Amino acid sequence: MVALKEFLSLELDKLNEEQLKQVSDFIAFLKFRSRNISWQIDKNKMAALYSEFAQEDRQLAEAGLDEYAKLLTQEDFK
Template identity: 45%
Template sequence: MSIKEQVTQELDSLSEAELKEIAEYVTFLKFRARVKARPALAETQLAALYAEFADEDRKLAEEGMSDYAKGLIKEDA
């Protein structure tokens, strides 16, 4: 008897609630397989991405600081 046949036989004996749990587990296994399939970024790639956007992030943060300071002054008033 193949594994597929064994699993099918076991599934036939399960309740609806148990089948729902099995379905959720199968969904999790598929998700985990997709996540593992993604290549991890190398440290040098991450450093390059950080460097590329660091200046832009800094400018955006500095622009937002004046609005933040104004909001704090309004709160104190």
């Protein structure tokens, strides 16, 4: 492990600023990826949200159909 760190240190010394930035970005990516993010999903909350949004979707669809019917009526009278 020490030999690897020494090797990397020597290689880093040879890089220009842009290359060092890329290495820094890659290290940040590795740290982000290694995080163990666990999402706890409350199924009851999800069901309630689904129901709420489904109701809103139905209302919007009905409003849209009413508007569409009005537009068709207007077209008929032109």
